[in-house]
Amino acid sequence: MGSTIFTPFSQKELIPKEEKLEIYRRERKLCIGIPKEISIDENRLCLTPDAVQVLVNAGHRVIMERGAGEGSFFTDLQYSEAGAEILENRKDVFAQSLIIKINPPTLEEIEWLQPNAYLISALQINLCSKEYFKKLSDKKINAIAFEYIMDEYKQFSLVRLIGEIAGTISILYASEILAQTNGQMLGGITGVRPTEVVVLGAGIIGEYATKAAIGLGASVKVFDNSIFKLRRLHTIVDNRVPTSIIDPKELKKSLRRADVVIGALPRINQLPIITEDMVSTMKKSSVIIDLTVDSGKCVETSELTTLSNPTVIKNGIVHCGIPNLTSKMSRTTTKAISNFFLSYLLEIDQEGGFENQLVKCQEMKQSLYMYKGRLTKCTIADKFGMQYHDINLLIF
Known part of the structure; x- marks a missing residue:
């Protein structure tokens, strides 16, 4: 005789049912x-x-x-x-x-x-x-x-995308301003001392500014407090670009010789890195382009400018602070x-x-x-x- 198996479930409850899966509600089209x-x-x-x-x-x-x-x-x-x-x-x-x-x-x-x-x-x-x-x-x-x-x-893919364009444009625009203010070409020509460019910030903007400046034949030095970013820049750029952490004495020394300074290090709720005293020691008619002017400027003397009125002169130095430079x-x-x-x-x-x-x-x-x-x-x-x-x- 077969043994009877006790179960608290009815025969209907033991019949397999469809599996129910969680699905996301489709919203209306955008x-x-x-x-x-x-x-x-x-x-x-x-x-x-x-x-x-x-x-x-x-x-x-x-x-x-x-x-x-x-x-x-x-x-x-x-x-x-x-x-x-x-x-x-x-x-x-x-x-x-x-x-x-x-x-x-x-x-x-x-x-x-x-x-x-x-x-x-x-x-x-x-x-x-x-x-x-x-x-x-x-x-x-x-x-x-x-x-x-x-x-x-x-x-930060969108920031990187815009930064790539901004870094490249900053050098091209600096070249244009340099030619207009003192007739100097940004780059290097045989027998002529190459233009000296200081890039403040080794992030995406700094990386592409460095590449563009080197491509034109300029001598470039990059400052940043992140050793990782500086090492990364060395790896990406074929040339051994001189780099340094942001030591005020070393930065001031480089600024004295610089023809172009690119500010690419935002200082949200912090003091600017390049002080007015440092700016006053730079060569007359040098160019400063501060790309961080809308997110915490890294140059104390920087101020907002526009594409229609792109520059102001302070201490004999040409300042450009266009927040939407890529709009050019x-x-x-x-x-x-x-x-x-x-x-x-x-x-x-x-x-x-x-x-x-x-x-x-x-x-x-x-x-x-x-x-x-x-x-x-x-x-x-x-x-x-x-x-x-x-x-x-x-x-x-």
Whole structure:
């Protein structure tokens, strides 16, 4: 006789059932607003017509202000043929759920943003006011800064991209200024002493400035307090470029001989490295280009300038402090930024939207400086005396 097996389950309950897997909720397609940049001499844009076409074909809407691409030599017709909707009213462009622009919005533009909208732009913390962050907070905005966007390899890929262009342009522009101010050519010619360039900072901007200067035949010396970055620069650049940690005596000695100084070391909430006393010892008509003037200048005598009025003279030294120097090569920069944002937006779409991506991706969380009106970056909170919220306690 067969034995009976006792079970608390009924025969129906023992029948195998379908496995249920967790899936992410697919959000609606992106509705992207691209306003025209109104900052002085700002010619860059975040998307090219080719990128717009890819996004529209993927089912997204792209709403652009009329004339937004003119500074980068792209016409409204090109964008329209790519599938973008061209609008006259700026308010309607800012009324979209996602706004992508180069410079931070003005206080008036923030008023036009929809509550809980996503904003992607540069932050330029040195140029922002406390009122800017309060306005964003009142609107419950989710704000992402170019400076904080990180990829899966923990690299600030957009900052690096713009830094590559900025480093190269800084040397080319310094060459132009040097020729205009004292008729000197940046480089080296047989029998003539080569131009001496001091680069402050061995990061991405410093790396590409060094490469460009060496390519023109200049004599280059690089300063940075990071031994790792200096060693990395030695590895990347074929020539054995003289390097040094930032020792004031050694730096002052090099500045006396320098024809060009490139400042590429941000000093957020810190004192500048090159003091006015150091600047006063430099050769007359030498050129200083401070690329960090909008994020904590590294040269004490630097001040903001524009592409239309690019230089000021202090202590006989020509100073250039254009925060958007890459806008001088607007079409190239726009193409580079557009390539980044095309892959960035398509990845967000593939993952089901911003909210899903924020839950899944730690790097995405760190790119936010404001989430639903709450400030999530400690450096900003400390600078402006505002309340800080840990992003990991807001999204989990």
